[in-house]
Amino acid sequence: MSSPPVPASPSDAGSSDGPDVEELQKQIRELTKIRNERQAELLSLRSTHTLKHALDTASSQTIKTSVPNPDGSEDPLQIEDTNLNTILLKQAADLTADKEAWDQEALYRMAGLTSFEVQDPAPNGGKLQGIRIEVMADGKFGTPYYIFLKPYDTTPKPTPSEPFPEKTSSSTHVTIHRHTIPSYFLGSLNSLAEKLLPAPPRLQNLDRLVRDMRRILILHYLRADHLAQVKAKVTENLPQNHPTPSEIPPIYISEFTVDPEARLAEVEWLDSQSFGVKRLGWIALNEEGGAEGIIVKQDGKRVLPMELKIKGNWVRGEADKMSWIDGLFDRLEWAIDT
Template sequence: MIPSVDDSIPEDPIDFQLDNEISDLQDQISALKAQRSIQVSTILSSQSTRSTLNRLRVSQKQSKLSPTTTDTTPLLSTSTAQLVHTRENLYRLCAGITTFRIQDPDPNAVDDGKVLGLRIDVASTGKFVRPYYVMLNKPFAGSELLRVHRHTIPPCIPLSLLVDRYLPNGKGSAAMGSKEPGAKKQDLRRFARALRKEIVGYHNRVSVIKGLRKEFKLDEKVSRKGKGRERVIADISAADAEAKQVRIEWVDGRIGRCVVGDGGEVRKCVVIGEEGRDFETERRVARGAMEGIGERLREGIY
């Protein structure tokens, strides 16, 4: 019988320590770059900085620039651009829903091509995602009832349910402001607010899942030495299109599924392994909001 040869690479504690130090340094560099960018934006967009740059530019125009004098025009242009960007972000943050009018160029369009547009702005992980749009028109002659004409809402958002609840246009429905007794009245304001709430909740859940994957280093390449050896969680992902169910897989074979409510709280959790259900981990994971799943998982690991 030929003896088997163990070709595995022995673990080196020095390499393991160096990998951790390099990872920590890379995280510190990323954090410092982000902090520098925020500080530069804050300084350039402040009123005192703009006043100082304007005074310097006026004084430079009155006198000839010496070779050692710095031209403030590029700085002033950057400050103006940053100010415009800040105002736009502030508007999109405070006015998450914007209405506007559209003229349909189709000569056969209903209601003479008049379309009401809704723009929904959502921020996720410190950045604004691409805006979502909903186009509404009045397809029924002599009626003020609205109907969804076009939209860019992803399929994971229950748009049809919200339309049936807040914008009914079937028999017995009435437009906003109608005084018909017993009619199902449309409410565009509540529809827009409910739709934005669904979109914000979806992006928050997706961002939390991404944060958990980053926290447990699931997107990094697994190696036979270094950080790959200490991995305990094998995978964390969304189990449905709406990301209201989170699937957690442990390295030891346990598989869990969490049900997340509309407010981001973990309503239920089931963890099953080779020896049956793990009730202790279930209670720990379902103890609070979705954002704290990572911390509660680490309580059971360490």
């Protein structure tokens, strides 16, 4: 007589090659997510198709109503009104088109460059091509800059036979008409225009001019933003603003000024225990925000150890980048002990 089969122990069941429950649950969640996404796309397509189909097939029927007179006869005046459904559908389509246009404009503005056409307000002024350049830092837009272009004047020079030639304009070449670029970048703009917007018949490269000018403006905005943060820290640590004046060292940073181009910063240290003896420093920055030159003087003599501390022990080439400004305030304070 054979013995009954022995049931499998829990340890034996766990060692079987059955499917992994966690893996199956993960696959189910992924498939559910894909199904929900497809359903949302299907609903969107259906609503779009319904709106377009209704606009295409909406009839131009009118509702005619007669206004009865007090004696019961109908007034020959008839009031006509367009189908309200058609009006609502048309308004919905217009709103959709407006939103798409707004989204497209927002996308262009996020790219930082927008081109548009405006009318020259001057007498007999024609169409102008406008270019808006926008820069941002820390998620905030700065002041936009504008460049307005007009067609290149190709009017021939007066001659004895034709002293008053007819005015003509180029259909392919443009020149800068007006702009809001800061005055300290006027040299850069004129140089780019001379190089990239030559007179006919030479080819122009407007895209390159706009890109190069935008790069100059972005670097300026970033330099100014970084230096403004340093200036804010200096202001916070002045004796009149410090929460614990007793912790202020005898020599402290009393002033930090930046030029409009954000290429030169002037620093002043004040020694409160030596009858107001001052140290003056100048920090010149390159276009990328790196250290181009540092000079510190006291009593008309340079303080070289202090200059080296301000520059810091950077790997070769790293002091030429914008990140050099990030720790500038700490290095300015650390250099005081020299």
